Amino acid sequence: MPDFTLWDIFRNLLMAARWTVALSLVAFIGGSVVGLALLVLRLSGGPLVGRLVGAYVQLFQGTPLLMQLFLLYFGMAMLGVNTSAWIAACVALTLYASAYLTEIWRGCVAAIPRGQWEASASLALSFGQQFRHIILPQALRLAVAPTVGFLVQVVKGTALASVIGFVELTKAGGMIANVTYEPMLVYSCVALMYFALCFPISLYARVLERKLQ
Amino acid sequence: MPLQLDFWSIVVQWPLLLRGAVWTVGLTTIATLLGGTLGILCAWSRVHGPRPLRWLVGAYVELIRNTPFIVQLFFIFFGLPELGIRLSPAVASILAMTINLGAYATEILRAGIEATPRGQIEAAESLALSKAQVFTHVVLPPALKKVWPALVSQIVIVMLGSAVCGQISTEELSYATNLIQSRNFRAFESYIVGTLLYLGLAILVRSLLAWAGPRFVFGR
Numbered sequence: 001m002p003d004f005t006l007w008d009i010f011r012n013l014l015m016a017a018r019w020t021v022a023l024s025l026v027a028f029i030g031g032s033v034v035g036l037a038l039l040v041l042r043l044s045g046g047p048l049v050g051r052l053v054g055a056y057v058q059l060f061q062g063t064p065l066l067m068q069l070f071l072l073y074f075g076m077a078m079l080g081v082n083t084s085a086w087i088a089a090c091v092a093l094t095l096y097a098s099a100y101l102t103e104i105w106r107g108c109v110a111a112i113p114r115g116q117w118e119a120s121a122s123l124a125l126s127f128g129q130q131f132r133h134i135i136l137p138q139a140l141r142l143a144v145a146p147t148v149g150f151l152v153q154v155v156k157g158t159a160l161a162s163v164i165g166f167v168e169l170t171k172a173g174g175m176i177a178n179v180t181y182e183p184m185l186v187y188s189c190v191a192l193m194y195f196a197l198c199f200p201i202s203l204y205a206r207v208l209e210r211k212l213q
Numbered sequence: 214m215p216l217q218l219d220f221w222s223i224v225v226q227w228p229l230l231l232r233g234a235v236w237t238v239g240l241t242t243i244a245t246l247l248g249g250t251l252g253i254l255c256a257w258s259r260v261h262g263p264r265p266l267r268w269l270v271g272a273y274v275e276l277i278r279n280t281p282f283i284v285q286l287f288f289i290f291f292g293l294p295e296l297g298i299r300l301s302p303a304v305a306s307i308l309a310m311t312i313n314l315g316a317y318a319t320e321i322l323r324a325g326i327e328a329t330p331r332g333q334i335e336a337a338e339s340l341a342l343s344k345a346q347v348f349t350h351v352v353l354p355p356a357l358k359k360v361w362p363a364l365v366s367q368i369v370i371v372m373l374g375s376a377v378c379g380q381i382s383t384e385e386l387s388y389a390t391n392l393i394q395s396r397n398f399r400a401f402e403s404y405i406v407g408t409l410l411y412l413g414l415a416i417l418v419r420s421l422l423a424w425a426g427p428r429f430v431f432g433r
Contacts, residue, residue: 062369062415064376066387067408074400152279159281163380170284177291184292191280191288198279 004180010189016172017193023158023168026090028151031097038102043109044127053102060099066160068092073164089161097154104150108142109135145212149205152198159194169193219399223406226393233389234410240303240385241372241418244310248371249364251311252318257348259323270319277316283377285309290381306378306385314371321363325356357431365422369415376411386410 042053060068072095073088112135120134162171173190177183223230255270262270277285289312290305300308329352337351357364379388390407394400 059412062373062412063408064373064387064411066376067390067404067411070390071401071404071408074394074404078401156279156281159283160377162283163377170281170287173284174287182295183287184295187284187288187292191276191284194280194284195276199275202275202279 004176006185009176009180009182009186012176013169013172013186013189013193016167017169017197019166019168020155020158020170020194020197023086023089023093023161023166024151024155027093027097027158028154030090030094031101031154034094034098035101035105038098039105039109040131042102042106043131057099057103060096061103065092065096065157066163068096069160069164085161085164085166088164089158089166093154093157093161096157097150100150100153101147104146105139105143108139108146111142112138142212145205145208148201148208152201152205155198155201156194218402220402220406222397222399223393223403226396229389229393230386230406230410233384233386234414236383236385236388237372237375237411237414238418240306240310240375240378240383241368243307244314244371244375245368247307247311248314249318251315252322253353255315255319256322256326259319260326261344261348274316274319277313278320282309282313282374283380285313286377286381302378302381302383305381306375306383309378310371310375313374314367317367317371318364321360321367322356325358325360326352328359329356354431358427361426361431362423365419365426368422369419372418373411373415386414 038053038056042050045053069089069092072092073083073085076083076088076091116134116138117130120130125133158168159170161168162174165171167175169190173186177186180186255273258266259270259274286305286309289309290300290302293300293305333351334347337347342350375385376387378385379391382388386407390403394403397403
């Protein structure tokens with residue numbers, strides 16, 4: 001059996017942490033795109049569409065991310081899609097992030113006074129123009145801090161991909177702990193790396209929030 | 214091959230699912246009571262405690278809030294035995310959930326406590342109430358009332374997060390779901406049923422707590 005020095009443990013975890021970062025980025029960017037589409041749908045569509053998007057949000061916020069991962073992993077396989085843990089994790093986390101982001105952004109848009117919509121409508125701007133030129137720039141200012149804050153939740157959420165067998169930071173930690181018989185040390189290092197990823201983002205979100213007030 | 218779903222083979226396993234749901238609610242209840250208490254103590258120290266304690270509580274809150282729950286759970290269940298602390302899956306789950314909820318509750322409650330008007334505390338002190346009395350009778354109830362919705366959301370999040378505890382073989386709802394799919398190989402259907410049960414529990418717990426708050430926790 002190979003001997004693991006502290007450096008070996010640390011280096012292997014760092015390699016795996018790249019996958020945590022990659023998964024976080026995919027989920028965050030994918031979630032933003034889907035979330036924005038849902039937001040536009042919700043604002044422009046009728047009450048039925050609004051209710052449907054609301055149900056979508058409720059579904060993802062009211063169930064465990066772990067179950068969502070399992071569902072997608074096994075569901076996609078059942079539909080005949082040849083899936084891997086990486087694809088399933090990407091899709092599940094993207095949908096999960098989109099539900100939260102669309103809800104956060106809806107709140108920001110709702111915070112813009114109705115008069116802004118009405119004023120831009122009276123200037124004969126179309127819905128797309130109203131949203132893009134009048135509402136979005138104002139809502140964006142409000143949205144930055146909570147959106148950055150949510151990124152922390154996405155990074156922590158990627159840890160659950162380890163359960164369906166995707167080798168990211170947590171899974172790598174488990175594997176190394178099994179080889180070295182030093183779970184305490186390994187999981188401390190894993191926690192430290194998550195902290196190193198998340199804490200700066202948390203701090204930045206807090207700075208942004210303070211700047212807004 | 215056409216898609217064939219067979220939910221009946223899941224429904225007949227309802228005793229297992231019920232047992233899992235009871236476990237999930239039980240774990241959440243215990244963690245809420247312990248974590249809530251921990252949160253109140255920490256929030257008090259964060260606002261009124263001596264400087265080193267304030268710093269220590271701050272570090273605890275940041276450490277927990279910036280690491281995933283599953284890592285906290287694995288650290289407690291797999292890591293602590295190295296120090297000779299061997300916990301059963303259920304106890305490790307409760308400990309992890311308590312520590313996790315405690316950190317979030319600290320931050321939530323602190324906001325409520327800091328929002329207490331100075332005059333109310335001075336009025337209470339002028340009535341010769343002790344420091345502890347001022348906190349429990351004057352500061353805490355309105356603080357709890359103010360942050361109750363945020364606290365309820367956090368409790369629901371912790372309950373949903375407890376699905377991970379099945380990974381260390383705590384026999385809660387996700388464990389039951391896994392067990393069923395390993396028996397009849399109906400993975401997709403059992404996860405649909407399990408997920409819907411979680412959704413039902415989340416809605417139930419949320420409305421129950423929203424109802425119970427004004428009646429039993431902080432008064433109207």
